[in-house]
Amino acid sequence: MHRFANPNRFMRLAGAVLPWSAGLTGLLLVAGLYLSFFVSPADYQQGETVRMMYIHVPSAWMGLLVYGVMAAASATALIWKHPLGDIIAKSAAPIGACFTFLALVTGSLWGKPMWGAWWVWDARLTSMLILFFLYLGHIALNHAFDDPVRGARAAAVLALVGVVNLPIIKFSVDWWNTLHQPSSVLRLDGPAIHPSMLAPLIVMALAFTAYFVSVLIIRIRGELLDRRLRVMQANRARQWQPEAAL
């Protein structure tokens, strides 16, 4: 593991992965959209609105997955004090926030015709909204301190505390009597969904995952460049004012 903790080595590896993950994102998106619109039948109860499931459910899954990645990176940053952990967490947070936002918005657009309401204070919806605020809090804390190390530390603690929300989201539909429909894919007794609808769902979820990997790599590269920039600027400032460095 520590071999990959070197930022330069990590970036070389990530640079090799990026063209593949980017190409895969494009291919999977084309295939997933084709399956969603032309292969998947309309649902017998929900009609054509079922097509929103193919972006709504993968977005929600990504909201949880990205949070898991962010929390794991934060844990390694807090325990081993490795800056790469903070960089990964900081780079992942906006991506997770975007996916969670999309899950909420597409859910709202799906809820209006099916439930008759844009929003209800249901356990699943509320816990997803909390997830969105956790992402926003993480982003805000990362920028709230003049010293980026302190900001990253506070954000990492928030990320770990927020992990408690993940099982609440997953099981909210079982623990509380909610309007949101229960799980139909990740169940102990296997998926309760027809293959013609499961296929576009899985392909779109893989496309979103490949997108996440690609954008994460791009953002980590940006973060590493930012750190190098800051170090260079600090060195320049010290050269100009040698007594200030003492």
Place this chain on the structure above:
Amino acid sequence: MTEFFAMGGYAAFIWPAFGITAIVLIGLLTISLRGVRIREARLAALKSEGPNGET
């Protein structure tokens, strides 16, 4: 064709959902790429400057 775009009467919900998803995902990708490019340019400018700030 018109039938496809009508989405069984749910066009007003389905197309905005897909549209917003496309805008957010493409927007985030663009912002992330631009962040890399701006920093690369700034780093190159800083390197080309001499130690006393002359170019």
